[in-house]
Amino acid sequence: MKIIVQLGELSKKMNAISSVVPGKTTMPILSTVLVVADKDGITFSATDLDISVTSKVKGKADGKGTLAVPAKKLAEIVKSLSGDSVTIEASGEKMTLTCGKSRFVLNGRSAEDFPKLPKQESKTSFSIDPETLAKLIRKTIYAVSTDLTRPALCGVLWEISRAGISMVSTDGHRLSKVDLAREFSDVESVQVIIPPKALSTLKAYAEGEKEVRVSIAENSVSFDMEDTAIYSRLLEGPFPAYQKVIPAANEKELIVGREALAEATKRVSILADTLTHQVVFSTGKDKLTLHVNTQEIGEAKEEVTAKFTADPMDIGYNASYVMDVLKTIDADEISLKLDRSDNAGLVEPVSEAGELKHLCILMPLRIS
Amino acid sequence: MGQQRIEQMVRDLLLEDTLPQSLLLTGPEGTGKALFAVDIAARLNCEAEKDRPDGTCPACRKVGRLEHPDLHLVFPVPSGDWEKSMPTIIESRREDFYARGEFGGRAQSIGIGSIRKVIETVSKHPFEGRRTVVIIFDAHLMTVEAQNAFLKVLEEPPPSAVLVLVTEFPDKLLDTVLSRCQHIRFDYLGREAVGSFLETFYSVEGKEAKRISILSEGNLRRGIRFLDEGFARIRADAASLLRVVFVGKGRDLLGESERIAREYNRDEVRTLIDEMAVLARILMRQQALVASMEEKKLLEEMIGSKMAAAGLKRDLTADLGKMDGALKSMSKNADLELTLSHLLLDLAGKWY
Secondary structure, three states, X not given: OEEXXXXXXXXXXXXXXXXXXXXXXXXXXXXXXXXXXXXXXXXXXXXXXXXXXXXXXXXXXXXXXXXXXXXXXXXXHHHHOOOOEEEEEEEOOEEEEEEOOEEEEEEOEOHHHOOOOOOOOEEEEEEEOHHHHHHHHHHHHOOOOOOXXXXXXXXXXXXXXXOEEEEEEEOOOEEEEEEEEOXXXXXXXXXXXXXXXXXXXXXXXXXXXXXXXXXXXXXXXXXXXXXXXXXXXXXXXXOOOHHHHOOOOOOEEEEEEHHHHHHHHXXXXXXXXXXXXXXXXXXXXXXXXXXXXXXXXXXXXXXXXXXXXXXXXXXXXXXXXXXXXXXXXXXXXXXXXXXXXXXXXXXXXXXXXXXXXXXXXXXXXXXX | XXXXXXXXHHHHXXXXXXXXXXXXXXXXXXXXXXHHHHHHHHHHHOOOOOOOOOOOOHHHHHHHOOOOOOEEEEOOEEOOOHHHHHHHHHHHHHHOOOOOOOOOOOOXXXXXXXXXXXXXHHOEOOOOOOOEEEEEXXXXXXXXXXXXXXXXXXXXXXXXXXXXXXXXXXXXXXXHHXXXXXXXXXXXXXXXXXXXXXXXXXXXXXXXXXXXXXXXXXXXXXXXXXXXXXXHHHHHHHHHHHHHHHHOOHHHHXXXXXXXXXXXXXXXXXXXXXXXXXXXXXXXXXXXXXXXXXXXXXXXXXXXXXXXXXXXXXXXXXXXXXXHHHXXXXXXXXXXXXXXXXHHHHHHOOOO
């Protein structure tokens, strides 16, 4: 196998691939990158078993070939080269790179040893623009649980149907749900749980792409872009019945400016308890007062203009959770629907334009 | 592997697709538990249509090299040293399946961090195979916190996961762990099994394999250790110590104790006493007239016919009790030379 590729493109793709290669691993094969050459280019693949990324570099090839070579060394070599094009040759378990007057021979391993990238038949697939996808990810990824004793919560639930996509994440203290109402013809209804690492990697790779093709198989999901594809294993379900948690009868509505509330929360939380981050929301007519009173540290108070018609009430929240929610809502004003001070509060944007519908649930803290 | 009963049972369970997902492989050292656990991973992920594992498909070869993406191995490591130690020990296991890992005598355990990683691993679908297999070696070294953290997953593993706990000491596990696993008990292997294993996988010549199989007493791990040069030295010294005991010269006994304590470390001395006990047991079988000709010949080769005859006149049950006592003292950190000199003088009846 012999192939000539542009150094600039090779270097860019190698950079992207290298970020997936794990530093320390119990499987030495994972520190290699799989190189597959076919008639119109060369594909590099790397995996840490959670995420797998393949990236294609176009070039003129002479014959086919496949080999696994040490990723770090290959990346270093490519980075150090100068010139326009690189000739890559593979024979046996050796790979030769020639660029100008430099020549490197890298010892590799049989491609058969490399973990097989998921090639399952997809149950369903659809295309989506990266901007919307990034928004959907941003609005849900922050609420993913890190508690491994409930593994299904350690990912984002994707509910895909012809009428659109819903994404849900929760860690038991808060929940975020975003619905995209868009018609996807020929889509089978499926529910899968995708690890957050796959989604953050996808967000980074999808920037600047025209379209992302999402394919969901039995055990894995793949995101195909122009030259790059990302694969991830799915998390085992089932995801808890989150619908039961969404309050339907919260009738006391507080409407408040998003930015004003975010800034006030940030300020008063400076004196919040370092463990609970508790800030108390006291609703009153046309205002919301935020208090923090931590015995060892001190107290803080700030008023924010708000609309509230029900009887005054006090409710405690974790300030960082409040700020996370406010960061991801795209609206000038938010509506916080309350019931009793020990019931979940429902946060929604007051006016929402477009296909996205976002809601968040915040569990209150017992006021100390 | 010489565990036909268990192999048949697991094969049947796999055919019916009813293999329990939490398994506890118990039994004495060297009965093939660890190898069998890896074999289960191969059976579950082999790409052949039937007669799994075929041993030749890419999945079987990856499992054989302990490098299958759906095979996860957990070993005890010094606490707080997971990141560095686990890759090292797995790497050494790839070269020698029975390597114990060198941690400079630091206590090893399976901490809650390792178990959290297991929980994270099994929460995902398999990467390329059908089932994710996690093998916890020396599972009795799991800390109490680790065992408690493991309970939920052991009780109800995700559908694609199979958890295999391997230990010689199930009693050291919490009852709550024991009750969540299906126990598979391994018996001592027959001598033939050890011999043929060494012939097949370690290319040991037939006659030598037979000799080793007698001395290994059905312990596969010991059988494999016989191929190690360092172990050959220990074995030779065990025979020479027995000769010194049977002759019974006080000065020689003390001289030898001093030499052995100087030349060997604690683990090696333990092995040496074990080897003396093996020879004593062959003598015992000879006393009871149940030893085979091969055993008799082997013993004469090792300690000489005169000494073997002397040994037959001894109270070997008492001798074995004394060796056992010495091993117990050593596990309580008793001084090596004192323990050895006490044992040898005691065996030779030289207490004045």
